[in-house]
Amino acid sequence: MKIKYLCSILATMTISSSATAFTQLGGAGIMPIGHEWLTRTSALEVMGQDTKVSDSSDPRLGWSSGLAKAVELNAAQAEVTKILSNTNEDGTYWSEYDAIYAAIVGERWVDIAGFNVTNASTDPTGPNCFNAVAQEPADLQQDHFMRRYDDIGGIGGVNAAKRAQARFINHFVNAATAEAKKIKVWDGGGYAQAVEVDHNYFLFGRAVHLFQDSFSPEHTVRLPADNYEKIWQVKAYLCSEGAEQHTHDTKEALNYQSGDVIWKPESRGDTGWQAYKPSNIKPVALVSLEASKDLWAAFIRTMALPEEERRVKAQAEAQQLVHNWLSFDEQAMLAWYADEAKRDHTYVLAPGESGKGKTLVQCMEELNVGTTDQLARVAQLEEERRHCLYNVEAEEGYSDVNDPLINMPYNWKWKSLTWKTPPADWQPSQLKADTGEAVHITSMLNGHAISDSGNTIKNQALVISDRSPLAFVKVETGTNTAYFRTRDSAELFLSYKSTSSGDAKLWTSPNQAAFYLQQQGSAVNLKNTYWEQYVWANPSTSQIHLTRSGKAHNTNAQWQLKSL
Structure with a gap:
């Protein structure tokens, strides 16, 4: 969801701490680049390319764990050559190559869905579609490795983790087996623009996003004892009972204290390329960068194969990535919060539970969303989502490629400059991923x-x-x-x-x-x-x-x- 990005050179707006993990460039409020930097740098490192940043104090030089485990690309040199032959001077994410740019746009889509987040409605009378469509729907929390509102207690964490693992595998396989073509998609944020990207690598960005979100301390519990390689617990966004919560304080993102920001607070004053040096990255985010190298290598190896061989290979590669980086101990997760010392200040007590923590109502009060009733908030979001999707349609000539999860065309437009109210019985049709x-x-x-x-x-x-x-x-x-x-x-x-x-x-x-x-x-x-x-x-x-x-x-x- 909302991993935050450092941006001294890019120095612009990124996603606020609404529901994403590592931050995204171009959201509400001046924030640092996060997901984009991890995606870009891991790809360049795994292919042996210049990242433009050197660091003699790189912490990884002394690590024995938390390092990439499977980055061999000898049998995939044809795909590497193909990637490196298509350069991209995008000037925003410093992606260097079309495939990396496409993956960045894809992982950003998961958080933003092409919305201009400062004006996420066709007119001021409409709801905030950025939140209602892209950020907060319960069924999309698995794309950010988070709990649904009704994932309660220890079993809720286990169920959320299993769903996220399965979703990751599906994203990886779908990306590898999708039709090879260029597509047009809206890249949103502080402003929005339609861009052309490679279909396969754009869809790969969906897998990248979920994978990296699992390393955000706002989304999961990982521990320094194993250098953040294993997941111990899954957090929540909408006051799930028996769970710690994603914080909702934008100030923490701005001062780099938020777990969604990948950069150490003391790096805020740094400028130039050296602001992006590995020693400025928080340890868990640096492990995410290493894990992302494995992710890139796995996808490149898969894409190097003939199309008819990719599905089986993709399934095996994705399953290995889950084993290496997204695994958890089910019994430990079930009993995790029985130890009150493991509950932080965001913890919401489970039904019948006592001790350290707040009530569901207290948590909802802190959200300041106009109600303390969790189910009423869920219903409100679903109704706003329905209204938003009623006002969206595909651009002419681009109705073939869609996000069937967010249920929006990738290249979309508002139907009208004024807000249209859907009939009471109207529900959005389920879009297919690719009808072309x-x-x-x-x-x-x-x-x-x-x-x-x-x-x-x-x-x-x-x-x-x-x-x-x-x-x-x-x-x-x-x-x-x-x-x-x-x-x-x-x-x-x-x-x-x-x-x-x-x-x-x-x-x-x-x-x-x-x-x-x-x-x-x-x-x-x-x-x-x-x-x-x-x-x-x-x-x-x-x-x-x-x-x-x-x-x-x-x-x-x-x-x-x-x-x-």
């Missing part, structure tokens, strides 16, 4: 596919060719109606010049570029829904056009969509 279909569009003239001649760029003219077939993602927008977005560039769509020639081209907008798939025997016509004209190929020049000259019955206006 990768296809080649081949001409019935000669079987050649639509091609961009190897130049997948804005304004590129399209032809039919037996070389450089262009892979499209078919994005359905209605019955037998679809957009065709390029698989390797999430910005570009099958479109046309607004001139008399109607030359087909790639363009950075789906506007007026939806096509009705009109059946013609074993083929289809691509009929533009705006102009009601057909896409056709000139057999003499191989050029593709959208004009009145296209006739549905002509072979040169008939196409086959060949699934990849």
Whole structure:
């Protein structure tokens, strides 16, 4: 949830201590970078790249435990080379490479879901959707290695830990087996922007987030005795009984006292790259960095394999990561808080329990959320979530890729500038993770596919060719109606010049570029829904056009969509 990030060079806003673990750059309040730095630096270290930070006092030099355990990449050099060949000067997270940037955006999505957290509603009359959708829903707490509100006592901790372990494995496997393509996603925070990222490594960021959250002292109990390698207890966010709680004091994040901040308080005045040196990182967060090296290595090894072999490999790698870094002693967890010395000032007494701790009502009073009734607060959040999701929709041409857990499109927009109230019986439909279909569009003239001649760029003219077939993602927008977005560039769509020639081209907008798939025997016509004209190929020049000259019955206006 809310691991906090140090940012002297980046020196901007990060997520407040609402519900996240290590902090995120770009939230409410000036806070340090956290998740992003751990993700970026662990990746660079495991691939032997320059982190731009040297530290002769790096505490890890003297460690015998808490170090990465499985970072071998000899058999995965093809994937390493692929990563290092795609550089990224993002200027915000200093990711250096596209894959790292995608993972950072993915782990940030878990906390923020693309919201501008300083204005997380379409107008001031609406609820705070950042909290109601991304941060506080009970079913999402497992994505932050935390308890639900109803995970009570010792067994509640055990159940929460098991759910989080299973969720981590699912995220890891889903990332490795997802369709290879570029997607567009909103990266939120103090401001929000839509960015293009690699699909697999973006989804990997979900696993990274949960994994790193398990090291935040605001989320779990880990101990210096084993150098923070094992989990001993799981904490809560909404006053779960029989558990310690995530603190809600923004001041503690600002002064680096919060467990979500990865940096030592005494480092606050440091500037320049050396502000990020390992000796400035709190011990448990430094162990998280080491563990994240194992995580990166495991995913790189998995992605180096052919697609058909990845699922089994991903399952095995994820299970080993759970064993090495997310394990717990069930009996110890069940009895943990029987020892009052293990309860801190946030502890909420379990039903019938006495001794050190506060009551559920006292905990709710401290939250200052307008009610001391825990269940009323849960219901309030669910109702606000319903209202928020009613006001959100996918950007045109991007309804194919979604977060089925948060239940939002990755590239989304507000339906209106004014808040809309859903009908009393309205509930959001469950979104699917990926409904797009990768296809080649081949001409019935000669079987050649639509091609961009190897130049997948804005304004590129399209032809039919037996070389450089262009892979499209078919994005359905209605019955037998679809957009065709390029698989390797999430910005570009099958479109046309607004001139008399109607030359087909790639363009950075789906506007007026939806096509009705009109059946013609074993083929289809691509009929533009705006102009009601057909896409056709000139057999003499191989050029593709959208004009009145296209006739549905002509072979040169008939196409086959060949699934990849």
